[in-house]
Each structure stands twice: as structure tokens, then as C-alpha cells.
Amino acid sequence: MKRISETSHKVRSGCRDCHGDRAHWLGRNALAMAARHHDRTGHQTWCEQELRTVYGAAGPAHPDLFQETTS
Numbered sequence: 001m002k003r004i005s006e007t008s009h010k011v012r013s014g015c016r017d018c019h020g021d022r023a024h025w026l027g028r029n030a031l032a033m034a035a036r037h038h039d040r041t042g043h044q045t046w047c048e049q050e051l052r053t054v055y056g057a058a059g060p061a062h063p064d065l066f067q068e069t070t071s
């Protein structure tokens, strides 16, 4: 049996001097943006990466639960 798995990768980064601990760059370019900003300005930049792996497909929605509203 084939195991279904899905991996997602979240990246957020910022500059200590310009943004403090607040993330300023998000997504796949966040790492490169932090590196480039450091090269250009000499500021200390940081980057947090989250790797999430899920095994198995999502089951059917539970009928007793309210549907999440998106509006």
C-alpha cells in the first residue's frame, strides 16, 4: 500500500535592525531576501523555517462539527 504524505515548508524572516522580531519577508524568497538584505546593509537578519509532514489523506468531515466560515 502506498503511503500518502504531504510536506509543507513555511519560511519567515526579518531584519533585527529594521523590523525587530517581526517577520517582514514570507514565502519561498524569505531566505534569499534576508541574506541579500544582510549583504547590502550589514544588518543582522534572521530566518525561521517550519517543516511540516502529514501522513495519510484527510478523512471525511465530521458531520457534528460546524463548517468553518471563511467570510
Ligand SMILES: [Zn+2]
Pocket: 015, 016, 017, 018, 019, 037, 041, 043
Ligand atoms: Zn535592516
